[in-house]
Amino acid sequence: MKKQKLMKLTNELKQGKSECFDEFYDLTKVSVYYTIKKIVKDSNILEDIMQDTYVKFINSLQKIDANYNPFSYLLMIARNTALDECKKNNKVECLDFTEESESVALNLEKAITPLSCEMETKFDAPLLNYCKDKLSDEEYKILELTVIYGYKRVEVAEMLNIPKSTLNWQYNNILKKIKNFYKEVYNEKI
Amino acid sequence: MRKYNKKIKEELESKVPDLKVTIKCSIDWKAIKDMNEEKENSCSYNKLNENVKQKSFKQPFKFKVAISSFACVFLVCLSIILPLSLAKNEEGKTIQIGENYLLTIDVNPSIRLEIDSNDTVVSQTGLNKDGIIFLYKENFVGEKANDVTKEIVDKLNNSGFFKYNKSMRVCVNDTNGNKNENMQNKITSTLTTYFKQANENVELSILNHDELTKIENLYYKNDIKSFEYKIAEDYNKKLMEQANQKLLTMQALTSILSFYANIIDDEDYELKEFSFIPYIKDYCNKYNYNLYFELDKVTLKNIKELYHNLMQEKETLEFTLVEIKNGNAESNFPNEMKDLYYLVEDILYAEN
Secondary structure: OOHHHHHHHHHHHHOOOHHHHHHHHHHHHHHHHHHHHOOOOOHHHHHHHHHHHHHHHHHOHHHOOOOOOHHHHHHHHHHHHHHHHHHHHOOOOOOOOHHHHHOOOOOHHHHHOOOHHHHOOOOOOHHHHHHHHHOOHHHHHHHHHHHHOOOOHHHHHHHHOOOHHHHHHHHHHHHHHHHHHHHHHHOOOO | OHHHHHHHHHHHHOOOOOOHHHHHHHOOHHHHHHHHHHHHHHOOOOOOOOOOOOOOOOOOOOOOOOOOOOOOEEEEEEEOOOOOOOOEOOOOOOOOOOOOEEEEEEOOOEEEEEEOOOOEEEEEEEOOHHHHHHHOOOOOOOOEHHHHHHHHHHHHHHOOOOOOOOEEEEEEEOOOOOEOHHHHHHHHHHHHHHHHHOOOOOEEEEOOHHHHHHHHHHHHHOOHHHHHHHHHHHHHHHHHHHHHHHHHHHHHHHHHHHHHHOOOOOOOOEOOOOOOHHHHHHHHHHHOOOOOOOOOOOEHHHHHHHHHHHHHHHHHHHHHHHHHHOOOOOOOOOHHHHHHHHHHHHHHHHHO
């Protein structure tokens, strides 16, 4: 994800420039969708939660310092909103994040640490599901952070507290595996 | 390889609903704007120094800089506007100058930054060959002027430009060519604080109009603009050369260390063999590689771990070079090659 770009767009959204929202949405929608989808299966509810997430985010923009990463905050809101919905419907036993969602939550690790309700989520995405089945937990986490959330490998290495060279090596291996998975899933080469 | 990542993202993207319009209609944008204005008015004015990057200057100057013996002067000035067909913004286009001012930094390298009324850099230009080399891989557009000044001074320091001469000239002019005392004092104050914190004894003075005009005249006389195109090709070519050279060095070093790395022994003990020490030293010096152990007391475990780390880094560098070749690199200047940029710039300064 282009962090600088997002920070710039966030600063402009703070100034009430609604024309910047389209680009902001396009840059973040996949990650937000993925975060919510891991918790909520119903598409209609998912859309409502996505809408609530962005509205909450925009309305609490003033809490975000210019130097903080707004993306982490957005994902935290997405996750908390989805979990609140789960609690409301008593669908699953969830941790109470209510207080955290009101504060500036910057810890992406918390935002993405999967709960038991998220572990079994299947997406309507054949290659992704296949990756989830075949890759180890650690490998899938690296895939999530780099491909879906768009973090650079250097950032992911820091998040996961592993050496950059180790992460690069693991990332290379994951790519080789995905290439084979693609052939198996789609029965063709790109 | 990137195509498969793209496929995963495409799978998800096709499922994401388009809620842009719905969301935008749900928000009171005027209230957002008012809240922001209220917050800005209540904040104190001087927030420019909040994000100071505290860098250590205790490391030795590792790179020899072939600078001539003439006085190396560092000056910061805001000068009158020059035609900016060469000014480079984020997209490489010329910025229309409104109420902006220009910040010129001349140490040899000479650099010009265009800054808007929010103290944000909107374009950057090298005013001489060294300036173009200096700025080639940097992008300060979008950053605050104070932060950029500090970043530039950091890089000048790390590149060894203050090693032989420690003097600085500062001048600030507005777009009409008049002195801007307020901004000049601000810049001077920032630099004084900065050098004091870094424990650098740099003398500050003011650049006069004639000296500034001389810099600008030399820019046109030496046709610096055409050098900008040449340096792009040169820089990339030398970067690849250095990267390949590093790979060869890593190959040689890991070959030497492989004997110890392949010893099957769970016990750790101090090695008495020292023939590999000079090779490790050379590698560390050239590529600024941080060893976590002392070379006068090397154990088997140290060598095994060093070997393993070097093999991983070698594989990473090879992968990065393939990505660059295929146009799939995440950045034009990957972090995996950061130790090579100073080397390349060193060579280019010497050649030009």
